[in-house]
Structures are given as C-alpha cells and as structure tokens.
Amino acid sequence: MNIAQLLKAKGRAVTTARPDVKLLDIVTSLASKRIGAIVIVGEKGELAGIISERDVIQALAKSSEAALEDSVSKHMTREVVTCQESTTIDEMMELMTQGRFRHVPVIEDGALIGIISIGDVVKNHIAEVEMEVTAMRGYFATG
Numbered sequence: 001m002n003i004a005q006l007l008k009a010k011g012r013a014v015t016t017a018r019p020d021v022k023l024l025d026i027v028t029s030l031a032s033k034r035i036g037a038i039v040i041v042g043e044k045g046e047l048a049g050i051i052s053e054r055d056v057i058q059a060l061a062k063s064s065e066a067a068l069e070d071s072v073s074k075h076m077t078r079e080v081v082t083c084q085e086s087t088t089i090d091e092m093m094e095l096m097t098q099g100r101f102r103h104v105p106v107i108e109d110g111a112l113i114g115i116i117s118i119g120d121v122v123k124n125h126i127a128e129v130e131m132e133v134t135a136m137r138g139y140f141a142t143g
Contacts, residue, residue, distance in 0.1 A: 001089045001128070002085065002086055002088050002089065003084065003085050003086070003087045003088075003092065003106055003114075004086070006089065006116065006124055007085065007106065007114045007116075010120055012113055012114040013114075014039055014105070014112055014113075014115045015029065015033060015039070016038065016040070016041045017029070017039075017041075017051075018040070018041065018042075019040050019042070019048050019049070019071060019072060019073035019076070020072075021071065021072050022069060022071060022072070023051075023056065023059060023068050023069070023070050023071070023074075023075055024068040024069065026051050026056070027056055027068065030053060030056070036052055036053050036103060037050055037051065037052040037053070037103035038050070038051050038072075039115060040072060040073070040076050041112065045111070045112065046110070047080060048073070048076075048078075049072075049073070049076035049077055049078045049080060050077050050103065050105065051072050051077070052077070052102070052103060055075050055076060055077060056075070080105060081095065081101065081104060082104060082105045083095065083104050083105075083106055083116065084108055085106060089121060092104065092116060092121055093121055096121065102117055102119075103115060103116070103118075104116045
C-alpha cells in the first residue's frame with residue numbers, strides 16, 4: 001500500500017496556518033481539532049514549516065508562557081521531511097521511526113495535498129495484520 005491509497009481512505013484535509021500566527025492560536029487550534037501538528041504555509045501556499053505538540057512543549061520549556069505570544073515562525077520546525085503519494089507505507093514507517101517524528105506532509109508537484117500521522121500508519125498496519133490473520137485462519141480451517 002502507498003500514501004495515495006492511505007489518503008484516499010482517510011481524506012486529504014490538512015490544517016494550515018501562516019508563519020505570523022501567534023503560538024497561542026496554534027495551541028488553541030491543536031486542542032480544539034484534537035490534532036498533533038499544523039503545517040505552516042507561506043503566502044502562496046508553499047510549505048514553510050510544521051509546528052507540532054513537541055515544538056510547543058520545547059517553546060514553553062525555553063521561554064515559559066511568554067512563548068505563547070511569539071509568532072509560530074519562531075518555534076516551528078523549518079526543515080520538514082515530506083513524502084509523496086508514491087511513498088509506500090513501509091517506507092513511511094521507516095522514515096518516521098528513524099526521524100523520530102509523527103507527522104509528514106504529503107507534497108505532489110510542489111503542492112501540499114495531505115498529511116500522514118503515525119496513527120494513520122499504525123492503523124493501516126494493524127488492519128493489514130488482521131487481514132493476514134483472518135486469511136491464515138481460513139486457510140488452516142479448510143486445509
């Protein structure tokens with residue numbers, strides 16, 4: 001399975017924000033939408049960064065509550081690892097494990113078309129394993 005198939009099943013909605021948004025607004029959005037990351041985009045919709053719960057915690061640890069008044073650009077991750085629709089789920093699992101991050105924007109022809117979380121990858125992996133177990137049980141029952 002690849003990312004295109006995963007996006008087809010889960011949808012392509014991506015929460016985005018501009019770099020000048022205050023960190024407090026980002027925190028509010030993360031909490032209200034029950035998500036773990038927001039993609040930061042520039043004026044033309046281009047990928048500028050990503051802000052995750054982990055980035056917020058690091059900002060608060062460094063600057064206390066004063067960080068909440070900063071623009072998100074001060075605390076976002078600028079070097080964002082991305083993937084394409086053709087990326088396989090196995091490649092995505094390896095990428096996320098090695099990079100120790102949980103959210104990967106999907107970019108196709110320079111445009112942001114989705115986001116994949118570790119939860120999406122794990123959910124898919126569990127479904128595949130359950131299908132294999134069911135197939136094996138059927139095989140042994142008829143064998």
